[in-house]
Amino acid sequence: MKAYMEKEGWSVRVFSDGNSAVEAIDQPPHLWVLDIMLPDIDGYEILRRIKEKSDTPVIFASARDEDLDRVKGLELGSDDYLSKPFLPKELVIRAKKLLQRIYEGTNGKFQTRWINHYRIQPIERKVYYEDREIDLTSKEFEVVLYLTEHVNELKTRTEILEGVWGNDYVGSERAVDDVIRRIRKKMPRLNLETLYGGGYRVEHP
Template sequence: METYNIYLVEDEANLSQVLKAYMEKEGWNITIFADGDAAVEAVEGKPHLWVLDIMLPGTDGYQVLKAIKEKEDTPVIFISARDQDLDRVLGLEMGSDDYLSKPFLPQELIIRAKKLLNRVYGTSSSEVQKIDLNAYSIDPIGRTILDTEADNEAVDLTTKEMDLMLLLSAEVGKAFSRERIIEHVWGENYFGSERAVDDVVRRVRKKMPRIHLETLYGYGYRILSS
């Protein structure tokens, strides 16, 4: 069982305790914040996942999300009892990875969290091997990429940049559509533009200039071995 550190930001004390109990049954370490100000101060803690309510005393959930994403691309599940469509779209556009509308069953949060954690932090299967590709050593389990031509210096990628690289490098030469990339990197509930894929690809190319990341115009992308 994988141990994850999860920050839960929820001002309803009863709900936060119920959710905490369910998540602790999964072996996760849960830290509760009852208002947005305390959550912003805790951004430096860098948990594996934030579960973030939108309506909070003091700093609201949108501002907390902004503070999180400015520091690091840590995955976030937004929860809200307000206008569902508006909150969902705004949250996803600002960088949240999933959305739950109140009321919801605690087990639904567990299912969403497990899926997101697995997607972001990878599988524990021992069969997954490191990939050597164009002067880069890619470790899917450790989610690290080393530049072997620069004394094994680590390539600093955001969560979504890493997700993209792990997807494409797992099947070198295979073409992936933008729709498939969005489903893998942003999740099935993403409502933004497909141009988000192009932005991530552009950043990866800048950070990994020796990678051969080919554009398939009108379709998507693929990585070639040389």
């Protein structure tokens, strides 16, 4: 499955057990493919934890083909269900249709953008400067993505927290300042302005 997906140009991570997958939930991909029967945490529990954090689409791919398993998966929020054995190409087709349905037609939110000499690729979650990838943490990337979605617009710390950390964040607004400071060091040409008493904005002609 990994090889077939990589042929589509997708970046793929594989987890050998449920605990490894759970550790990656805070850095969500654009799509999860889950088995139900795993050696530690079952796929249902992983699905619950994923949906607590985000609306990332999920495909179940399992040897269990009972109607109750399908129904339970759908009730918990899975978007599709494939019963083993299946052709890897079928998974790729279903994944591609699901990604198109979820991410396309969203006002260019997931399209590659060029801002002040940087190439930002939302689907791949990568940023480049002159073909050199910038090493960003997940939160740094999300802040860059949020501010460049609203280029030339002032965004207050509160708006950035809600847009990136979520409405249930209970920490200090200084978390935004810390991330902004790291972004400036890694992306000095981004033209990231501070408006004292106001917030931040990325200026782009």
